[in-house]
Amino acid sequence: MGITNRERLPLPRQKFRWCTDRLKIEPANRFILDKVSQFGEVIMVLGVRDTESATRANVMQQHTIEGKNLMRHSTLTNAFVFAPIRDFSTDDVWDYLLQSNLSPWGEDNNELLRLYQDSNSECPLVVDKEIKESAGSCGNSRFGCWTCTVVSEDKALSGFINNGVSWLEPLYEFRNFLYHIRNDRNARQKQRMNGQVYLLSHLDGIDLDSAQQVHINDLGNFLDANNIDLANAEDLNLIIVDHDGQLKQLGPGPFTLKAREEILRRLLQTQKKVQQLHDPSIELISIEELKIIRQYWEEDLDWDNRVPNIYEEETGLKINWEENDRPTFAEDQMTDLERLCLEENVNLSVFKRLLSIEKNYSGYKIRRGLHKELEKALKQDFLHL
Numbered sequence: 480m481g482i483t484n485r486e487r488l489p490l491p492r493q494k495f496r497w498c499t500d501r502l503k504i505e506p507a508n509r510f511i512l513d514k515v516s517q518f519g520e521v522i523m524v525l526g527v528r529d530t531e532s533a534t535r536a537n538v539m540q541q542h543t544i545e546g547k548n549l550m551r552h553s554t555l556t557n558a559f560v561f562a563p564i565r566d567f568s569t570d571d572v573w574d575y576l577l578q579s580n581l582s583p584w585g586e587d588n589n590e591l592l593r594l595y596q597d598s599n600s601e602c603p604l605v606v607d608k609e610i611k612e613s614a615g616s617c618g619n620s621r622f623g624c625w626t627c628t629v630v631s632e633d634k635a636l637s638g639f640i641n642n643g644v645s646w647l648e649p650l651y652e653f654r655n656f657l658y659h660i661r662n663d664r665n666a667r668q669k670q671r672m673n674g675q676v677y678l679l680s681h682l683d684g685i686d687l688d689s690a691q692q693v694h695i696n697d698l699g700n701f702l703d704a705n706n707i708d709l710a711n712a713e714d715l716n717l718i719i720v721d722h723d724g725q726l727k728q729l730g731p732g733p734f735t736l737k738a739r740e741e742i743l744r745r746l747l748q749t750q751k752k753v754q755q756l757h758d759p760s761i762e763l764i765s766i767e768e769l770k771i772i773r774q775y776w777e778e779d780l781d782w783d784n785r786v787p788n789i790y791e792e793e794t795g796l797k798i799n800w801e802e803n804d805r806p807t808f809a810e811d812q813m814t815d816l817e818r819l820c821l822e823e824n825v826n827l828s829v830f831k832r833l834l835s836i837e838k839n840y841s842g843y844k845i846r847r848g849l850h851k852e853l854e855k856a857l858k859q860d861f862l863h864l
């Protein structure tokens with residue numbers, strides 16, 4: 480995947496569909512630009528067709544070069560597109576493919592036809608930003624990513640399952656679980672990733688009969704008095720009265736660690752099921768990805784070494800985890816720390832974050848940036864409510 484270690488993004492949705500750019504368009508554009516800088520210009524041969532959609536036809540028309548068989552690339556200079564099957568209808572494509580049963584790379588085209596028939600779908604590769612803007616999710620009527628949370632239903636997966644490909648059921652269930660958990664108020668932190676607290680001006684999801692009401696000026700005291708950590712709190716069912724007397728609620732942030740644990744467990748369970756039902760070599764998450772998740776969770780103050788434990792519990796396997804050099808405490812030390820923080824009225828998660836920052840800088844002669852990071856941790860919104 481084209482994701483660097485430092486990018487942490489939410490599940491994609493229609494209004495924030497970052498994935499098509501980052502996972503499809505940008506890597507394809509990087510490749511094209513690399514070839515342009517190597518050879519001066521490139522011509523891509525694409526199977527795009529006018530009859531795919533009115534938008535597709537329109538975009539192709541706009542970029543056609545008068546009197547030439549080439550189109551200009553919609554965004555990249557010195558990149559051109561040759562579309563040899565531009566005038567083909569969908570039937571023409573299948574007629575052509577089935578004239579010869581074998582593809583140039585030796586696969587059976589009848590298998591391909593069966594695949595499309597079973598899924599009730601069609602899926603061209605989205606490599607064009609203009610098409611992306613108007614086409615909606617590629618999960619709508621095409622093959623998309625199996626975890627796509629942009630669409631409310633993955634019609635391709637359900638099409639396969641309805642046509643008897645039952646080993647896909649665990650994947651279908653996991654995708655639906657993902658789609659629903661992101662709207663589960665209990666699963667979301669009540670602050671942003673950087674600790675910022677924000678208010679929503681609607682009360683959707685709040686149970687008005689049982690909700691507690693707190694004035695914004697008293698929120699800090701309320702959280703302290705009830706020992707509420709916004710990073711881990713489940714649904715607070717809390718109405719906030721703002722300075723203008725308007726009723727609001729705390730806006731949701733990223734998943735709580737508990738919800739992340741649940742998602743990881745379900746993913747590993749899904750992997751196990753498809754390995755048993757279909758192919759033992761199927762891997763839904765790699766060891767490298769698990770190591771990155773572990774690193775993120777540590778940054779988010781998971782000092783319980785959860786990822787290795789979850790992996791072992793769900794798969795029965797041990798893997799060679801790199802040494803955990805974060806400041807960790809034994810269970811009884813952790814209990815003492817929690818008790819002391821409570822007695823001294825010190826916020827435990829801030830205390831852990833400060834220790835973590837200090838540890839990150841230990842061993843360096845020049846600790847540039849340390850004070851800035853400590854300051855940032857101490858300025859987190861929720862500490863100053």
Ligand code: SF4
Binds near residue numbers: 496498499622
């Ligand atoms: S299929 Fe869904 S998750 Fe995948 S790139 Fe398209 S919109 Fe994003």
